[in-house]
Amino acid sequence: MSQKHGTMAHYIVGEGFVGPVQSGANGQGADAVSRAAAAPAQPDANRAFRFSRMFPDLPRFRPDEEGLIALGLAMEDSPELHDHPSLPAGYTYFGQFVDHDITRDLTDGLPSGVLTEEEIEQGRSPSLDLDSLYGRGPDRETNPLYEADHVQLRIGRTFPVGAPGTPEGTVLTSDLPRDNEGKAVIGDPRNDENLAVAQTHMAFLKLHNVVAAQLAALGYFGHELFTRARLLTTLHYQWIVLHDFLPRIMDPAVLRQVINTDPSQRIFQVQPGDEPTMPIEFSVAAYRLGHSMIRDTYSWNRFFPEATLAQLFQFTKGSGDLAGLPTLPSNWPIDWRRFYDYGNALGAEALPAMNRTRTIDTALALNLRNLPGFEHLGPQASLAVRNLLRGRLLGLPSGQDVANFLGAVVLTPAQLCHGPHGKVIQKYGFDTQTPLWYYILKEAEVLNGGLQLGPVGSRIMAETFVGLIENSRTSILAPAYRYWRPMLPAQRPGHFTMADLLLLVNELNPLGAAVEEVVQPVVHIVKPGETLRMIAAEHYGDESKWPIIFQANRGQIANPDIIHAGMRLVIPQLDGATPSRGAEVAAPSSENNGAVAANGVAAH
Structure with missing residues (x-):
């Protein structure tokens, strides 16, 4: 196909x-x-x-x-075209990475004679198990994906285009591995069709390698080391999909409902012993919401503050020609600080403005x-x-x-x-x-x-993703992992997001900082008795805009009905307006000793 x-x-x-x-x-x-x-x-x-x-x-x-x-x-x-008030633009291309993983056919291009019946059956069925990253494993035909130890995944190098000693004049480990013709040597060539998804793929290559290095330090080696590293990487990836990505773009209540519904009572069902299929209502309609989220330009890095879509295609080999160079130029690696929200993880570091998706x-x-x-x-x-x-x-x-x-x-x-x-x-x-x-x-x-999908879109998305994850070879929804929680370092223990992943691999901005305009966020410190509706009315003059504040602070608000006095909530700037800074320096009240605002009553 x-x-x-x-x-x-x-x-x-x-x-x-x-x-x-x-x-x-x-x-x-x-x-x-x-x-x-x-x-x-x-x-x-x-x-x-x-x-x-x-x-x-x-x-x-x-x-x-x-x-x-x-x-x-x-x-x-x-x-x-309207910017989403809180959804970081990186999730547009994480969504594309997920799409390619779901639809990756590992048998594509291979003769039937070299495949087992099980491989053919699994290869033509959707799953979320990072086949797009691992291919058929380090001991099979795809071993060019791996280093000589058959554990670490290969990382590519950039091509220096600046003066020696400058970031752009340095060889950086910030490209996909490539062959002599510049073609990406990765598990799914579609992940080199635009630079944003290519850099996302590279982040997952690095995640696997970090996990493998941590396990090696604990004494694991050889095949067991690779198997455990792949397992942990896949579980954390599925967690990001289910608990970070999806709740941002669809109704979280619908997602929880489908997860808690017996599989036999769902609309999208996989019969015992069968491999899953891909619902066309999902692939041809609901999941194409990402096309609405795409921007025509992005603040990419210090050198390209207004990169166009055409440039993101050009600086790949899948859709462009890498500007005639053998690998990605050293002035084109992404500045991840511009694509995800890291909360307070970066401390007092001056940050560039974050790209947001378009509204859905x-x-x-x-x-x-x-x-x-x-x-x-x-x-x-x-x-x-x-x-x-x-x-x-x-x-x-x-x-x-x-x-x-x-x-x-x-x-x-x-x-x-x-x-x-x-x-x-x-x-x-x-x-x-x-x-x-x-x-x-x-x-x-x-x-x-435009903040998230409605009931029809949310239901199709939830039914499909939950069904596909449940029927993947590795699944956080399987009984064996029912009580599993992420164990990698994260801003919130027991949780894991794309921002946590990028902080862990520790290359948010390989090109370094430059003098640029910094947009400082407006912060509201929650006072006892406040609700999200009250906060929205104060900053936007419209209490119905409370979901904007909720979405922007999902890292610390699990339930919009409950907020705590003393919380520091980011108040996103709406198009053409700056929220009031009246509460930015307000001291938290000692009343309730920092307990749940309004003693746990509805916070929105």
Whole structure:
């Protein structure tokens, strides 16, 4: 299957192949992406990555292509793009790293004769076990991924481009390992398609190596050392997915509900003895929320305070040419301080402003229309158009049908028509039957202000991730790990986040600091009796904005109903406004001796 930006024929269990019909000399043409062909199982069906339907009994929604193209183009022509008030931009590309891990087919490119039946079955099934990092292990064909000890993963070196003695003139261990042609030598070549996901992959390479070094110091060696290092790295990775990443982008209550529901009562089920499949409602709709979160520029490092998406593609080998150099130039490693929030971990260090994702809504960054390899497709060079046509091609149900099935509140025609796409929505009847991907984004926009997914998107995400983690070969949701908690150093013992990972591998900013504008956060010290609603009213003049403060302080607030006197809460700056600093220097009251604010009553 093609790995290029998601263009592929899908093998849906029980249906066979559903995918693009090739036309024209190069397999292109106006209908190349949008026409579907459901064929009987083909000779390579046993090797195809397996998809399924989460809602197989719902009607398949296949509106006219004209309307989908018009809607997709309108999404990328939206007049306003809004920053998320608290979600660090690094999670956009962590999400892409996770996507590649879920869909990594370890058998791709290998002849069947060298594979066992178990390898073929597992290789075509989704899981969260870092196959994209480890490949088939240090003793198999993928051993170029590993150092000579068959334990440590290889790390690449940058190419110096500055004067000797300067950071940019130094060889840094800040690139993926590469061969003589510059191709990344990693478990999943898709992780070299843009520089942000490439640097994320590199962070996980370093995490494994740090864990292996710690275990070696305890006396482990050889195969047991590698096995234990991989196990611990994978468990911490799954923890980040389940307890750091997902609660930021979806409703945490829905996630907890699905985790605590008996697997036999869930919508997405894996029968005992079966390998899991990938629900198309997840892969083609819900998980494409990341396309809405992408920015068109990023404050990348001290040398590139406004790096474009085109540059992030150029400085890879998967989509670009590394600017003609053999490895990543030494002035292009990421400054991770700009992509994640480290709370108080960096002390009094002056920090650059943090990149935040775009809000989760129906507006997409304009530059997505020019992704490498699709420039010749005309309107279908639009990522939004391709997403909508793919949903039609695969017969996804409408958003309204899924909402009704789940018992969720259905968006009204007025809600769907509100905003810059309203005329297109109404013209093509999408106000009563809406493409699932658009509906999920609109639901986040209307019901949650773009801060996180709504009920339909959250349920599809939770069902899929919980099911895939439970059925991975290593799983923190397995009975053996029911009481397992992260053991690596972290800001909050027993928890582990992407910020903790990057602090642990200790290369937040390999290029060093430079004189630059520093944005100091506004801090509110909680007083006895205060609630999140009260704090939001004080700083924003609107108590309904309390979720913004909650999301920005999830590292110390587990339950929005309970906050403690004396807590130091970061108050995010909203677009075009600076929150009041009136409480920044307020001393904590001695009342209640620092106990739960308002004695544990609702804090929001």
